[in-house]
Ligand code: HEM
């Protein structure tokens with residue numbers, strides 16, 4: 032993975048030192064809360080209901096064992112022994128004390144980590160494919176581009192005071208695991224007819240109050256012109272973005288107001304002015320690429336006797352293999368998804384002890400490589416098939432072997448009213464109830480891929496708009512109610528879900544999901560996912576069943 | 583009936599006003615039945631910017647013969663997250679915690695008194 036050089040290290044250590052001074056000035060009264068708030072947010076520190084929350088950047092969701100172990104240590108020492116992985120591949124601690132925050136930043140800096148670009152109106156941490164460098168599907172390694180964007184954007188003076196936050200996702204595989212089409216900019220690596228690499232550029236997607244699937248403004252941008260083009264987009268946004276109104280300040284509003292064509296025209300005009308001088312030199316890109324090319328794979332047979340025998344002997348391992356393993360580009364290797372959706376637990380949470388187990392497994396069996404997915408799970412991207420039985424056993428011992436990736440209990444949920452100061456309603460217990468309703472693993476597998484996503488308010492941190500079933504917490508005269516949407520998707524077939532009907536009270540949500548699933552099982556044709564059936568039948572049969580039940 | 587609450591600057595913890603000081607348990611908080619006394623306390627609290635962040639008054643209702651915050655959000659602040667019953671203030675247990683757990687009053691989610699006036 033990418034190694035920090037001395038300049039990177041000094042920069043991050045400096046930021047930690049600077050923050051220590053800022054905290055001291057706040058505590059002495061020299062800085063007011065209003066003045067300090069902007070500074071703490073630049074270091075990922077929010078005030079939530081019960082304590083401060085620290086959001087730590089995991090650039091493109093990639094970290095090594097040493098870093099994971101440090102996160103475990105921070106959780107144990109300064110939090111309550113756990114952390115929460117988020118839909119933007121970051122990690123949040125929910126019980127942080129302001130007086131500890133400078134020490135935590137120092138501890139992070141020691142392992143090349145920080146909380147920069149996790150908050151505020153800047154270019155946020157780039158999201159990328161958690162299978163990068165491991166999947167045979169990819170046309171190029173998207174981490175190279177993600178890291179290049181990270182370096183380009185961190186200190187770029189033009190981009191530190193944007194009208195609003197700015198999120199970029201990059202994928203290089205036809206199967207989109209980054210929700211690229213609902214980001215401010217989504218980049219999909221494509222190969223041109225002549226074999227040249229390029230990007231499809233999607234701009235102005237987003238969730239929140241006004242959800243949009245972003246339109247494509249460039250079908251094929253030659254890869255070596257990426258940075259000047261990004262700069263052009265950001266310039267147009269910087270010039271016309273609605274700084275006057277926080278609800279209209281995201282680029283999606285600008286793109287929708289101008290129309291994709293006019294926006295693209297303005298970008299092209301700006302792009303011509305910037306010219307190739309705004310691009311990253313090939314040598315720089317080659318340097319970054321080199322940093323990712325260090326993984327060495329052994330020549331192995333595609334078939335592993337050890338793995339096949341263990342699978343035949345242990346149905347639990349066989350189930351895990353069906354649901355949590357993905358094909359690797361190299362024979363004899365596999366991608367292992369580690370579900371953080373154990374039935375009854377908080378989606379996305381991992382205890383410090385579990386983080387240590389993952390760190391050990393990565394170091395011993397996984398080329399010291401760990402990924403975070405935007406669906407709040409972890410990935411060991413390079414495991415030998417021969418080692419899978421042992422890895423599975425250790426995951427089982429740590430309570431990390433749920434075989435439910437992409438299934439109905441693999442739910443995204445934001446912290447909601449249990450932690451978040453902006454929430455209308457809780458999200459976590461709703462997820463727990465649904466997971467419990469579908470705890471039977473055979474039934475879950477029979478249902479197949481079904482993505483439920485829950486947010487505690489319209490900010491949509493839990494991606495509810497793009498859930499096959501989306502659940503949005505609303506406040507009706509102080510009571511928690513939940514608005515269901517159907518038919519959303521955050522993948523390559525991205526769509527914003529449609530409202531099912533009136534919001535349901537807290538204790539009716541799980542049974543309504545059960546009803547929706549029964550309708551799907553009744554209506555589905557061979558090979559259809561829930562989403563496919565919904566798209567074919569429309570909302571009616573689902574609506575009828577849920578609201579007939581509600582009476 | 584009202585109480586005065588804030589988050590403490592140094593650690594972010596939820597705190598309640600008690601005779602010019604801040605206490606961690608809702609059960610120890612001053613309860614105001616006199617609106618003027620409540621506003622006077624709020625005024626005093628606002629002059630402690632290096633101790634607490636954003637102090638505000640909350641409405642209370644009766645529950646199990648005791649007082650509990652009217653809004654669900656405020657009860658979660660006073661108790662801790664519902665997904666981890668051992669985290670937050672609820673961990674200590676006792677009558678006041680029970681009363682809060684059983685309260686079922688409803689209010690706008692902020693539950694803040696003066697929310698409109700404040701902004
Ligand atoms: C608990 C503290 C949090 C606060 C205060 C917060 C605040 C917000 C706000 C205000 C927005 C809307 C921004 C806009 O539309 O301009 C938003 C969006 C978002 N947040 Fe959070 N959030 C929090 C936690 C999280 C968590 C835990 C996750 C991941 C699970 C997350 C991921 C996102 C994502 C993916 C969006 C997407 C909407 C978009 O950018 O279009 N946030 N957040």
Ligand code: SF4
Pocket residue numbers: 445446447448451452453454455486487488489490491492493
């Ligand atoms: S969606 Fe709302 S409730 Fe959930 S974390 Fe985001 S801001 Fe908080």
